[in-house]
Amino acid sequence: MKKYIILFVLGLASYAAFFLLKQNDFDNKSYDVRIVNGFSNNSSLPLVIWCGADDGSxxxxxxxxxxxxxxWSVTTGLWKTPLYVCTMKCDGKRKTFEAFRVNRDRYRCGNYRQCFWLVxxxxxxxxxxEITWKKDFSWM
Structure with missing residues (x-):
């Protein structure tokens, strides 16, 4: 009987540790997302952007x-793992992409939680x- 109690307590402690670690990963973190028009010459034709969250907002x-x-700023939480999708259009080009996805960006946005895009x-x-840029994908 004592063996089962010890196993139960260890299982409960493992579950609590896992829950606290997960909560620490997602709980109330704020990220800044910024998208910059990096076109070299589009003064007569703007880059049009439209964004929304997966919750319909x-x-x-x-x-x-x-x-x-x-x-914009994004706040995450244990039960709030937002996804923001943006559609970009310019001179016949059109692309929809995930501007922020917490599972992908919680580490790559760095310690200051800054997520920058240069189009x-x-x-x-x-x-x-905003110094070191890595190309993630092309227009097509």
Whole structure:
């Protein structure tokens, strides 16, 4: 009987430790997401962006001229793991992409939880410091 009680207590302690670790990963973290128009010459034709969350909320859109940006904050939680999807259009090009996905971005956005996108003629670049950019994908 004593053996079963010990196993039960150990199982309960393991479950509590797992729950606390998971909660620490997701609980009340705030991320800044910023998308910048990095086109070299689109002064006459803006980059149009429209974004929304997977819960159906629409955060709106804008027409971005050169170096304009569009930004918002995301708060995550144990039961709140948001996904933000944006559609970009410029001069016949159109692309929908995941601007923020907590499972992907909680580590790559860095200690300061900064998630930056630079949209250029050849594709979409990601950074967490606005110095080092890595191309994530192309328009097509």
């Amino acid at each position: 629409d955060i709106g859109g804008r027409a971005l001229q050169e170096r304009d940006d569009y930004s 250029k003629e050849d594709g979409f670049y990601f950074s967490n410091d």
